[in-house]
Amino acid sequence: MLQFRKMLPSDLDLVVRLEQECFEDPWPAEAFSPDIIETGYVLIKEDVLIGYVFALMVMDECSLINVAISPAEQRQGYGEHMMTELISLLRADKGIRYYYLDVRTSNIPAQRLYTKLGFKHLGIRKAYYRKPPEDAIVMGLIIP
Ligand SMILES: CC(C)(COP(=O)(O)OP(=O)(O)OC[C@H]1O[C@@H](n2cnc3c(N)ncnc32)[C@H](O)[C@@H]1OP(=O)(O)O)[C@@H](O)C(=O)NCCC(=O)NCCS
Known part of the structure; x- marks a missing residue:
């Protein structure tokens, strides 16, 4: 059974562990301040945290x-499920209509996920990432 909910301070240890497993240049534990945790959402499968995302909102x-989805749980539809839940929740609760994100040019799995969700390629941010250095593709989604 899947549950999608807001991140809690008690989720932090698992989020930091997943961050290290999922990203080449992970955020250090200190980066997950209370203000950041407040913007987080998590996906729980049978009482185990398997995914998370941060949503920074201004106006709409x-x-x-x-x-991120735990490596052991990838390619089973959970990333798509988490993003769909997030977008419909934020649309219904907060009226959010415009979504933006950055993705490494080499990160084809993530780009395919976002394209499947309806995100469009908006542009390139040169040398946006470090470790390893790489351009970012900026993608955006407008919900009618
Ligand atoms: C990107 C990520 C969140 C996708 O999560 P996931 O649960 O594996 O994705 P899903 O199983 O929901 O896949 C949904 C769609 O994404 C695309 N996709 C996901 N993984 C893919 C892969 N390895 N290769 C190609 N396409 C892939 C496909 O279009 C897929 O739809 P399909 O199954 O109908 O082909 C996950 O791979 C991840 O956490 N990666 C490491 C962290 C990361 O790179 N985050 C993104 C930073 S911008």
Whole structure:
């Protein structure tokens, strides 16, 4: 059974562990401040945290950061489920219509996920990432 809910401070240890497993240049534990945790959402499968995402909102816009699904649980539809739940929740509760995110040019799985969700390629941010250095593709989604 899947549950999608807001991140809680008690989720932090698992989120930091997943961050290290999922990203080449993970955020250090100290980066997950109370203000950041407040913007987080998690996906729980049978009482185990398997995914998370941060949604930074201003007016009716939202930047999505650190979309992640546990490596052991990838390619089973959970990323798509988490993002769909997030977008419909934020649309219904907060009226968010505009979504933006950055993705490494080499990260084809994530780009395919976002394209499947309806995100469009908006542009390139040169040398946006470090470790390893890489351009970012900026993608955006407008919900009618
Ligand atoms: C990107 C990520 C969140 C996808 O999560 P996931 O649960 O594996 O994705 P899903 O199983 O829901 O896949 C949904 C769609 O995404 C695309 N996709 C996901 N993984 C893919 C892969 N390895 N190769 C190609 N397409 C892939 C497909 O279009 C897929 O739809 P399909 O199954 O009908 O082909 C996950 O791979 C991840 O956490 N990666 C590491 C962290 C990361 O790179 N985050 C994104 C930062 S911008």
